[in-house]
Amino acid sequence: MTPLETIYKTVTDFYGKEESFIVKKDMNRERTYIRQLFHYISKSLNGYLISLSEIGAFNNNDPFNHATVLYSVKRIQGLIEVDKYVRSEVLNILKKLPSDRKTEHVIKKIERLENGR
Numbered sequence: 001m002t003p004l005e006t007i008y009k010t011v012t013d014f015y016g017k018e019e020s021f022i023v024k025k026d027m028n029r030e031r032t033y034i035r036q037l038f039h040y041i042s043k044s045l046n047g048y049l050i051s052l053s054e055i056g057a058f059n060n061n062d063p064f065n066h067a068t069v070l071y072s073v074k075r076i077q078g079l080i081e082v083d084k085y086v087r088s089e090v091l092n093i094l095k096k097l098p099s100d101r102k103t104e105h106v107i108k109k110i111e112r113l114e115n116g117r
């Protein structure tokens with residue numbers, strides 16, 4: 001299991017943002033996209049070990065509900081399948097995280113999409 005703190009810090013550092021940047025509830029396109037990446041990576045690496053509600057509530061006084069996190073996960077999954085730029089960003093973020101079996105599995109899964117398999 002990859003701690004949410006580690007994922008959160010890695011994602012915000014990747015984009016050069018303060019850690020408080022992605023928890024604000026507004027419709028800023030950049031903020032929403034980065035938050036959705038955090039939700040996607042958190043769910044991908046932790047599976048059923050952590051609930052969607054826990055991911056949405058992480059580091060947030062006004063938590064996002066499970067449906068918002070689920071939408072984020074599905075949206076980023078869809079973008080990874082069709083957008084090379086998003087796929088590349090997600091791979092780069094995953095490669096910055098501490099390596100373990102689950103991280104390597106997710107990286108390989110995304111790389112297969114990149115290679116057309």
